[in-house]
Amino acid sequence: xxxxxxxxxxxxxxxxxxxxxxxxxxxxxxxxxxxxxxxxxxxxxxxxxxxxxxxxxxxxxxxxxxxxxxxxxxxxxxxxxxxxxxxxxxxxxxxxxxxxxxxxxxxxxxxxxxxxxxxxxxxxxxxxxxxxxxxxxxxxxxxxxxxxxxxxxxxxxxxxxxxxxxxxxxxxxxxxxxxxxxxxxxxxxxxxxxxxxxxxxxxxxxxxxxxxxxxxxxxxxxxxxxxxxxxxxxxxxxxxxxxxxxxxxxxxxxxxxxxxxxxxxxxxxxxxxxxxxxxxxx
Amino acid sequence: xxxxxxxxxxxxxxxxxxxxxxxxxxxxxxxxxxxxxxxxxxxxxxxxxxxxxxxxxxxxxxxxxxxxxxxxxxxxxxxxxxxxxxxxxxxxxxxxxxxxxxxxxxxxxxxxxxxxxxxxxxxxxxxxxxxxxxxxxxxxxxxxxxxxxxxxxxxxxxxxxxxxxxxxxxxxxxxxxxxxxxxxxxxxxxxxxxxxxxxxxxxxxxxxxxxxxxxxxxxxxxxxxxxxxxxxxxxxxxxxxxxxxxxxxxxxxxxxxxxxxxxxxxxxxxxxxxxxxxxxxx
Amino acid sequence: xxxxxxxxxxxxxxxxxxxxxxxxxxxxxxxxxxxxxxxxxxxxxxxxxxxxxxxxxxxxxxxxxxxxxxxxxxxxxxxxxxxxxxxxxxxxxxxxxxxxxxxxxxxxxxxxxxxxxxxxxxxxxxxxxxxxxxxxxxxxxxxxxxxxxxxxxxxxxxxxxxxxxxxxxxxxxxxxxxxxxxxxxxxxxxxxxxxxxxxxxxxxxxxxxxxxxxxxxxxxxxxxxxxxxxxxxxxxxxxxxxxxxxxxxxxxxxxxxxxxxxxxxxxxxxxxxxxxxxxxxx
Numbered sequence: 084x085x086x087x088x089x090x091x092x093x094x095x096x097x098x099x100x101x102x103x104x105x106x107x108x109x110x111x112x113x114x115x116x117x118x119x120x121x122x123x124x125x126x127x128x129x130x131x132x133x134x135x136x137x138x139x140x141x142x143x144x145x146x147x148x149x150x151x152x153x154x155x156x157x158x159x160x161x162x163x164x165x166x167x168x169x170x171x172x173x174x175x176x177x178x179x180x181x182x183x184x185x186x187x188x189x190x191x192x193x194x195x196x197x198x199x200x201x202x203x204x205x206x207x208x209x210x211x212x213x214x215x216x217x218x219x220x221x222x223x224x225x226x227x228x229x230x231x232x233x234x235x236x237x238x239x240x241x242x243x244x245x246x247x248x249x250x251x252x253x254x255x256x257x258x259x260x261x262x263x264x265x266x267x268x269x270x271x272x273x274x275x276x277x278x279x280x281x282x283x284x285x286x287x288x289x290x291x292x293x294x295x296x297x298x299x300x301x302x303x304x305x306x307x308x309x310x311x312x313x314x315x316x317x318x319x320x321x322x323x324x325x326x327x328x329x330x331x332x333x334x335x336x337x338x339x340x341x342x343x344x345x346x347x348x349x350x351x352x353x354x355x356x357x358x359x360x361x362x363x364x365x
Numbered sequence: 366x367x368x369x370x371x372x373x374x375x376x377x378x379x380x381x382x383x384x385x386x387x388x389x390x391x392x393x394x395x396x397x398x399x400x401x402x403x404x405x406x407x408x409x410x411x412x413x414x415x416x417x418x419x420x421x422x423x424x425x426x427x428x429x430x431x432x433x434x435x436x437x438x439x440x441x442x443x444x445x446x447x448x449x450x451x452x453x454x455x456x457x458x459x460x461x462x463x464x465x466x467x468x469x470x471x472x473x474x475x476x477x478x479x480x481x482x483x484x485x486x487x488x489x490x491x492x493x494x495x496x497x498x499x500x501x502x503x504x505x506x507x508x509x510x511x512x513x514x515x516x517x518x519x520x521x522x523x524x525x526x527x528x529x530x531x532x533x534x535x536x537x538x539x540x541x542x543x544x545x546x547x548x549x550x551x552x553x554x555x556x557x558x559x560x561x562x563x564x565x566x567x568x569x570x571x572x573x574x575x576x577x578x579x580x581x582x583x584x585x586x587x588x589x590x591x592x593x594x595x596x597x598x599x600x601x602x603x604x605x606x607x608x609x610x611x612x613x614x615x616x617x618x619x620x621x622x623x624x625x626x627x628x629x630x631x632x633x634x635x636x637x638x639x640x641x642x643x644x645x646x647x
Numbered sequence: 648x649x650x651x652x653x654x655x656x657x658x659x660x661x662x663x664x665x666x667x668x669x670x671x672x673x674x675x676x677x678x679x680x681x682x683x684x685x686x687x688x689x690x691x692x693x694x695x696x697x698x699x700x701x702x703x704x705x706x707x708x709x710x711x712x713x714x715x716x717x718x719x720x721x722x723x724x725x726x727x728x729x730x731x732x733x734x735x736x737x738x739x740x741x742x743x744x745x746x747x748x749x750x751x752x753x754x755x756x757x758x759x760x761x762x763x764x765x766x767x768x769x770x771x772x773x774x775x776x777x778x779x780x781x782x783x784x785x786x787x788x789x790x791x792x793x794x795x796x797x798x799x800x801x802x803x804x805x806x807x808x809x810x811x812x813x814x815x816x817x818x819x820x821x822x823x824x825x826x827x828x829x830x831x832x833x834x835x836x837x838x839x840x841x842x843x844x845x846x847x848x849x850x851x852x853x854x855x856x857x858x859x860x861x862x863x864x865x866x867x868x869x870x871x872x873x874x875x876x877x878x879x880x881x882x883x884x885x886x887x888x889x890x891x892x893x894x895x896x897x898x899x900x901x902x903x904x905x906x907x908x909x910x911x912x913x914x915x916x917x918x919x920x921x922x923x924x925x926x927x928x929x
Contacts, residue, residue: 224833241589246596257825261539261601262565269485269506269597271589283826307805307835310910314810315833319825322813346592523871528878531886543821543883544847551788551879553871628874 120300121154121202126162130169133215135182137172138189145196155309156300157200159223160207160293165233167206170214173243173358176342176351187338190215191331194250197222199324201313203304207296208285212236213273214247220285221254224316225304227296228276230288236279241271244350245342248334250327257323259283402582403436403484408444412451415497417464419454420471427478437591438582439482441505442489442575447515449488452496455525455640458624458633469620472497473613476532479504481606483595485586489578490567494518495555496529502567503536506598507586509578510558512570518561523553526632527624530616532609539605541565684864685718685766690726694733697779699746701736702753709760719873720864721764723787724771724857729797731770734778737807737922740906740915751902754779755895758814761786763888765877767868771860772849776800777837778811784849785818788880789868791860792840794852800843805835808914809906812898814891821887823847 123144125131133141148154161167175186197204197219206212206223211234220226220236228234238255240247247255247268255264259282266272279285289295304312327334341347405426407413415423430436443449457468479486479501488494488505493516502508502518510516520537522529529537529550537546541564548554561567571577586594609616623629687708689695697705712718725731739750761768761783770776770787775798784790784800792798802819804811811819811832819828823846830836843849853859868876891898905911 225830241593241597244590244593246593246600249600252597252600256601257829259826260542260824262541265539265597265601266507266568268600269589269594270585271593286830303834307833308808308914310908311805311808311810311835312833314905315805315816315829318810318813318816318832319820319829341596344592350590523875523879526872526875528875528882531882534879534882538883542824544823547821547879547883548789548850550882551871551876552867553875623878626874632872 117297117301119154119305120156120158120297121148121151123148123157123159124162125160125168128163130166131161131163131216132169132172133190133193134172134175135186135189138186138193142189142193142196145193145200148202149196149200155202155312156304157202157204157223158207158293158296158300159197159204159219160296161210163210165210166216167208167210167212168216168219169211170216170218173351173355177348177355180339180343183339183342184335187335191327191334194218194222195324195327198254198320201316203300203312203316205296205300205304207292208234208236209292210234211273213239215251217284218247218251218254221251221258225287225299226285227287227289227292227299228279228285229292230276230290232275232277234276235273236276236284237271237273238268239271239273241269243271243354244347248338249330250323250334253323257319399579399583401436401587402438402440402579403430403433405430405439405441406444407442407450410445412448413443413445413498414451414454415472415475416454416457417468417471420468420475424471424475424478427475427482430484431478431482437484437594438586439484439486439505440489440575440578440582441479441486441501442578443492445492447492448498449490449492449494450498450501451493452498452500455633455637458527459630459637462621462625465621465624466617469617473609473616476500476504477606477609480536480602483598485582485594485598487578487582487586489574490516490518491574492516493555495521497533499566500529500533500536503533503540507569507581508567509569509571509574509581510561510567511574512558512572514557514559516558517555518558518566519553519555520550521553521555523551525553525636526629530620531612532605532616535605539601681861681865683718683869684720684722684861685712685715687712687721687723688726689724689732692727694730695725695727695780696733696736697754697757698736698739699750699753702750702757706753706757706760709757709764712766713760713764719766719876720868721766721768722771722857722860722864723761723768723783724860725774727774729774730780731772731774731776732780732783733775734780734782737915737919741912741919744903744907747903747906748899751899755891755898758782758786759888759891762818762884765880767864767876767880769860769864769868771856772798772800773856774798775837777803779815781848782811782815782818785815785822789851789863790849791851791853791856791863792843792849793856794840794854796839796841798840799837800840800848801835801837802832803835803837805833807835807918808911812902813894814887814898817887821883 123141125141127137131137148157171190175183178186204223204225206220206226208220208226208228210229212220213235217236217238228236238247238251252264252268255268259267263282274282274284276285276288280288287295405423407423409419413419430439453472457465460468486505486507488502488508490502490508490510492511494502495517499518499520510518520529520533534546534550537550541549545564556564556566558567558570562570569577687705689705691701695701712721735754739747742750768787769789769791770784772784772790772792774793776784777799781800781802792800802811802815816828816832819832823831827846838846838848840849840852844852851859
């Protein structure tokens with residue numbers, strides 16, 4: 084059911100590619116014409132929600148790519164029209180404590196594997212990226228978004244009665260500045276593409292983000308020496324990751340304590356019932 | 366003489382409200398129509414200077430509100446036309462060492478009580494907010510300022526021969542960005558409302574800031590779940606407060622050592638004499 | 648050959664001035680009409696490359712000025728048309744380990760002496776300032792650049808296959824914001840004057856940067872009490888310097904380890920051969 088596609092363009096990786104095609108994980112996106120550029124395509128209907136298993140699978144795929152010296156650019160994209168990723172799967176929030184811990188640990192790991200990738204990463208957003216969907220985009224080095232005004236991006240956790248974790252808030256601050264981040268976290272603002280571009284939350288809008296991302300990868304980013312790109316990335320991200328590792332356990336405990344509060348659980352269950360009611364109406 | 370008014374709108378607090386009305390602290394601003402929204406009105410003529418006693422009183426009022434679970438939004442305002450607060454009372458700077466220490470400790474505490482409030486706080490500026498008056502505004506979550514071009518806001522300490530404390534400089538950096546803050550601290554820039562809006566030092570200009578602040582509180586901010594607002598606030602402010610507590614003693618010592626320098630005292634006494642001469646002329 | 652000129656305008660310093668005129672270090676720029684303002688003029692043809700000896704000499708001159716209580720403003724400028732400084736001397740990168748360590752230590756010291764100067768410092772750029780030339784500018788308090796569109800400024804290290812050190816990356820982040828800095832470090836962007844002004848990398852463009860810098864020094868900056876300027880500067884820079892001292896040894900080791908990698912040395916030697924070939928063609 085869940086399909087996080089990993090497709091290698093280089094011929095050297097045909098074996099791995101074929102192995103993956105045989106498994107249920109392979110999506111249709113393959114582009115062998117551009118050596119060094121890997122597509123990671125999310126395909127977990129209906130909205131690429133980050134469940135425990137989906138987080139784990141994405142992480143696993145990223146870890147495989149990290150070890151593959153032939154790949155130096157990762158394009159993260161979705162195969163589901165109108166959605167990049169809808170963020171964390173809310174159903175996970177109402178699970179027992181043990182499962183909650185396993186879930187949050189997997190989400191933390193996904194952040195480490197994406198934000199800390201030594202490769203250059205481009206988020207290629209053909210649809211919306213709210214909440215943890217926005218985290219996936221913020222963890223990449225560059226963000227290309229559809230110019231379709233129906234798409235939205237932002238950290239809207241507060242509207243659900245919860246708050247983004249500190250490291251995600253920090254990503255937002257690093258990207259759009261402290262004050263804009265502070266206000267948007269508090270208000271739970273979702274931005275249309277033009278607004279997102281104006282505050283620097285995305286780097287480019289394009290009618291065809293996939294086409295543009297590939298063009299950028301080949302015509303611009305691969306022109307910069309690989310070790311210099313990796314070293315520049317380390318410059319700004321290493322201290323964030325070091326701090327994250329120091330706080331990881333505390334972050335896990337804080338999440339579990341916050342989310343299991345009665346007031347929060349009531350709000351979340353109410354939200355899930357609303358969602359279910361909407362579905363049944365249809 | 367000093368009147369820092371604390372007026373509770375909710376009926377539950379009528380007893381407290383009445384008690385306070387009987388004391389000399391009560392101002393005229395009362396609005397019982399909006400549950401959960403408290404006005405804290407400064408009324409210490411002529412310019413709401415932050416003297417030792419005024420700092421202590423404001424802190425005390427904020428601490429009372431912090432414990433009141435029925436209040437979730439604080440509107441900080443002034444009853445004096447044309448002035449929000451003129452900042453620290455310069456006369457305090459020429460006092461003996463013991464008093465200087467008591468004064469700075471009270472000023473630090475005011476920062477903690479306002480910046481660290483779990484409630485949502487809105488600075489409602491109908492007049493100027495220079496120096497520590499600007500600190501009061503920066504410590505709130507949102508800033509609405511009059512569009513009257515006579516009003517000014519900024520950290521102009523350098524023109525007096527002194528410097529803002531590091532934690533106030535940090536608030537400025539967090540709000541307008543490092544570089545704009547650095548230049549403005551150095552030059553002691555006071556901004557007109559339009560300029561302040563352009564650099565993000567205030568969030569909105571309005572002909573009637575009180576009316577607008579109340580509207581925001583009820584129509585926008587109370588719509589966001591309370592615990593999420595508090596948690597989002599913690600995200601960005603907790604690490605600043607933690608750092609402040611670590612540095613609090615050093616900050617106190619630095620202030621006293623700096624301010625008691627002969628060159629600084631001479632400049633401050635000269636400034637006070639100028640002020641007195643101006644008064645006598647009138 | 649190398650001439651880092653130190654010229655004191657105040658009459659009190661005529662002795663020192665004369666002494667320096669007698670040595671090979673003295674350039675022609677002298678302006679005795681403005682007390683308190685010192686010109687530090689770089690004149691190391693062809694492009695003010697920061698070699699080991701040039702770093703040491705600039706540091707030494709700055710240290711002399713630091714101790715001179717009569718000087719409160721430093722104007723850093725170049726006597727070479729079209730160039731402020733081309734950055735580190737690449738030839739130093741291909742030297743043996745011992746020399747590499749000495750070189751990097753001198754470069755670190757130059758940063759400390761310029762960034763940590765208690766005087767107000769103005770970079771007066773009549774030409775380009777790439778890489779470590781940009782570091783010299785970022786270490787000053789204020790940047791005036793020529794409006795000549797041929798001039799460029801930025802951190803273009805990545806195009807050479809290397810990365811700026813973390814403290815230089817931090818200076819860029821502090822000046823233009825995290826995200827703009829991150830992208831520019833990664834891409835190695837060199838900005839034309841108008842672009843540099845737009846992102847805040849320089850503070851002013853002027854047809855005659857020297858004239859404008861002197862005007863600013865006298866008509867604006869000297870009007871602000873000296874101790875307040877120094878104290879404001881401490882506010883934003885002290886914590887960076889403290890952190891730098893903690894990391895200085897690790898930064899040195901990291902530099903030597905990175906630069907002595909085979910892949911990096913090959914790229915650097917290739918670059919030097921290209922440069923030599925160009926010269927011979929001429």
